[in-house]
Every structure is written in C-alpha cells, then in structure tokens.
Amino acid sequence: MKIEYQDKTMALSEITELNATNSSTLRDEARAGLKHDVTSLDIDLSRTRFVDSSGLGALIALHKTMCGRGGSVRVINPTPTVQQVLELTRLHRVFEIVMTP
Amino acid sequence: MNAVLRCSPDITTVPALARRHPLALTPFLGATVLEHALSALAAEGVKHVRIEATDRVDELRHITGRGEAWGLEIQFSDDAPDPLPPARIVELDRLPQLPNQPLWRTYRDWYSAQLALLPAMANRRVGMREMAPGVFVGLRTRVDPSATLLGPCWIGANISIGSRAVVGPGTVIEDGSYIDSSAEVSGSIVGPQTYVGAFTEVRNSFAWGRDLLNLDTGSLTEVSDRFLLAGLQRRPGAWGGIGEAVRILFRGLPSRQGITNAIQLPGRNVTIKSAPGNSPAT
Numbered sequence: 001m002k003i004e005y006q007d008k009t010m011a012l013s014e015i016t017e018l019n020a021t022n023s024s025t026l027r028d029e030a031r032a033g034l035k036h037d038v039t040s041l042d043i044d045l046s047r048t049r050f051v052d053s054s055g056l057g058a059l060i061a062l063h064k065t066m067c068g069r070g071g072s073v074r075v076i077n078p079t080p081t082v083q084q085v086l087e088l089t090r091l092h093r094v095f096e097i098v099m100t101p
Numbered sequence: 102m103n104a105v106l107r108c109s110p111d112i113t114t115v116p117a118l119a120r121r122h123p124l125a126l127t128p129f130l131g132a133t134v135l136e137h138a139l140s141a142l143a144a145e146g147v148k149h150v151r152i153e154a155t156d157r158v159d160e161l162r163h164i165t166g167r168g169e170a171w172g173l174e175i176q177f178s179d180d181a182p183d184p185l186p187p188a189r190i191v192e193l194d195r196l197p198q199l200p201n202q203p204l205w206r207t208y209r210d211w212y213s214a215q216l217a218l219l220p221a222m223a224n225r226r227v228g229m230r231e232m233a234p235g236v237f238v239g240l241r242t243r244v245d246p247s248a249t250l251l252g253p254c255w256i257g258a259n260i261s262i263g264s265r266a267v268v269g270p271g272t273v274i275e276d277g278s279y280i281d282s283s284a285e286v287s288g289s290i291v292g293p294q295t296y297v298g299a300f301t302e303v304r305n306s307f308a309w310g311r312d313l314l315n316l317d318t319g320s321l322t323e324v325s326d327r328f329l330l331a332g333l334q335r336r337p338g339a340w341g342g343i344g345e346a347v348r349i350l351f352r353g354l355p356s357r358q359g360i361t362n363a364i365q366l367p368g369r370n371v372t373i374k375s376a377p378g379n380s381p382a383t
Contacts, residue, residue, distance in 0.1 A: 019325075050325075052325045052326055053326045053328075053329070080315065080318055080320035080322075081320060081321075081322040083320075084306070084313055084315060084320060084322045085322060085324065087302060087304065088301050088302060088303065088313060088324065088329060088330065089300075089301060089302075089329065090300065090301070090302050
C-alpha cells in the first residue's frame with residue numbers, strides 16, 4: 001500500500017487485495033498516517049482484485065475515523081468486482097465513489 | 102415429425118452463463134433453456150429430437166434422459182452419427198416460444214426473454230398462482246407477511262422470502278432459494294438454490310450460488326462471504342455418517358415444510374404490494 005499527501009487529502013493506493021490477511025494492517029497504517037490537518041481520505045481501489053467482509057470492515061472503520069474528525073472518505077475508481085461487492089452490501093450509499101478517466 | 106436441436110457451441114458473447122454449465126442448461130423460469138425448447142417442440146407435435154451439442158454433452162443427457170418427460174424420443178449427435186430424416190432445424194440461440202428474440206447476444210437478452218415469457222410460463226406451471234398483478238408465486242413458497250413483492254416477478258417453488266425483504270419489479274427467483282430479511286432484489290435473476298443474505302441488495306444482476314454477474318457490464322464476482330451470497334446445494338456427505346443415519350431413521354416422517362403447512366393458521370394472508378400503476382392485490 002502506498003500513502004501520499006496532497007493539501008488536506010491523504011491518498012491510499014496500490015491496494016491489490018482487501019481481505020482478512022491485510023485489512024487490519026491497512027486500517028492501522030492508514031490511521032497512523034493521518035496527520036492533524038487531513039480532512040479527506042481517498043482510497044484508490046483501481047488495482048483491487050478482491051475484497052471480502054474484512055476488507056469492507058476496514059473501509060468502514062476508516063470512514064468512522066474520518067467522520068469522527070469531521071472529514072470524509074472517497075473510494076476512487078473501484079474495479080467492477082469491488083463495485084459489485086459495494087453495491088451488494090449497500091456500501092455504495094455510504095462512500096462517495098469517484099470514477100476518474 | 103422430427104427436429105434437430107442445435108446447441109450452438111460457438112457463442113462467446115455470454116461466457117459467464119456458460120461457466121458452470123452448458124448454455125443450454127442456463128436457468129430460465131423454473132427450468133432450463135433446453136427443457137423449455139423441448140417442451141415447445143413436444144407441443145408442436147414433434148416426436149423425435151436429435152440434439153447436436155459438443156459442450157458438456159453428459160450434462161445435457163442427464164437432464165433430458167431419453168425424452169420420456171416430454172413424450173419425445175431424444176438422441177444425441179455423438180450417439181447416432183446419422184442425421185434424422187428430413188427434420189425441422191431449431192437453433193438454440195432463441196426459444197421456439199419466442200422466435201424473434203435472441204437469447205445470447207448479451208446478458209440482457211437472456212434476462213429480457215424471461216420477462217417476456219413470464220406471464221405465459223407462469224400460467225402453464227402447475228401450482229403457480231398470481232398473488233397480485235404480475236406477481237407469480239410457486240408451490241411451497243413462504244413469503245413473510247412484512248415482505249413486499251412488486252410485479253412483474255416470478256417467485257418459484259420452495260422459496261423463503263424473509264421479513265421486510267423487497268422482491269421485484271422485473272425479478273425472477275428460481276426454485277429453492279432463500280431471500281433473507283431486509284434483502285432487496287430488483288431487475289435481477291436469482292438462480293436456483295441460492296441464498297441472498299440479510300440486508301443485501303441485488304440489482305440488475307444474476308446471482309447464482311456465490312457468483313454475482315452484472316447484467317449490464319458482464320462483470321462477474323465470486324462473493325467469498327457466505328452470509329452475503331451463497332449456494333444452498335447440500336454437499337454429499339456434508340453431515341457425515343451420523344447425519345446420514347438420522348436422515349434414514351426419520352425418512353418416514355413428514356418434512357419440515359409439511360409440518361409447517363399442517364399447523365399454518367387458515368386465513369393468514371401475505372402483504373403484497375403491486376407495482377405502481379397496477380391495481381392493488383386482492
């Protein structure tokens with residue numbers, strides 16, 4: 001996973017899988033990387049081939065963290081399979097999903 | 102009268118449908134495409150059918166047998182190399198019941214064909230009843246009183262629809278499936294023996310077992326969490342020797358469904374809401 005900062009946005013990218021093996025690591029590293037001035041968290045899922053309930057749990061945990069500090073989470077370019085799981089679990093209504101060219 | 106039924110092997114437009122079984126065995130309103138085609142041929146007076154297929158022919162043979170179920174005599178091309186005498190040729194890229202609508206150009210074709218034939222097929226199916234305009238429900242299906250059914254929809258046999266679930270419009274639930282509480286299924290097909298988890302939303306998709314196919318994009322996902330989406334087919338020996346012994350011991354007793362039906366209170370109605378524009382349920 002790669003973490004980058006731009007203005008008040010923290011961006012997570014290069015996430016190939018979000019499952020029981022790596023979801024808690026991702027969540028903890030993302031939380032640890034949150035600087036005080038970060039108000040927006042972008043999670044790039046354009047390379048994510050697989051997501052399960054543990055991975056969704058990590059996304060929800062980060063969403064709660066950001067909401068707690070008055071910020072927001074955006075899911076960027078989810079792959080079709082991830083998009084399907086988000087829709088199946090109705091999380092597409094929780095996260096702002098952004099598709100960029 | 103003779104007919105040759107060609108199960109086209111070269112269709113590549115809907116690979117996700119052919120992943121588990123040959124295309125001819127794709128679920129279609131309570132049966133398979135092949136079974137519906139055979140029914141139509143039998144209704145037209147055909148007596149002998151030769152099935153030309155190359156893809157997983159044993160699976161086709163397992164479904165058709167020798168054709169007794171339709172009053173047909175069925176042979177497969179690999180059984181009898183010699184073709185039948187002058188025969189009608191039927192390509193299984195569309196159903197005889199719907200000759201102007203291709204089945205396999207896109208996933209949407211297959212979905213739309215089911216909606217087009219839904220009322221006619223429902224009226225022909227034994228035990229299926231129209232509970233509200235466009236809402237057809239099969240035998241031994243239980244719908245929770247708090248569930249909402251929106252027509253047009255086909256809910257097959259041996260299905261359970263949980264509390265506060267919403268099914269329809271434009272939805273087919275195949276036999277033996279379980280729609281858990283507060284789930285929403287619309288514009289979709291739920292394949293046979295499929296569990297749709299509580300609070301999930303299946304929209305514009307084909308859900309069969311753990312496979313979830315988006316009908317518009319063709320994207321196929323295997324859902325790994327069984328509480329979201331899963332197949333309900335019992336694995337042979339899943340309960341081990343003890344389970345098998347108990348099953349044999351109690352074989353003579355009525356089924357759980359039978360017991361449920363026996364104690365069901367008379368006059369208890371299910372709440373059905375019809376689609377906008379339709380008259381309310383009677």
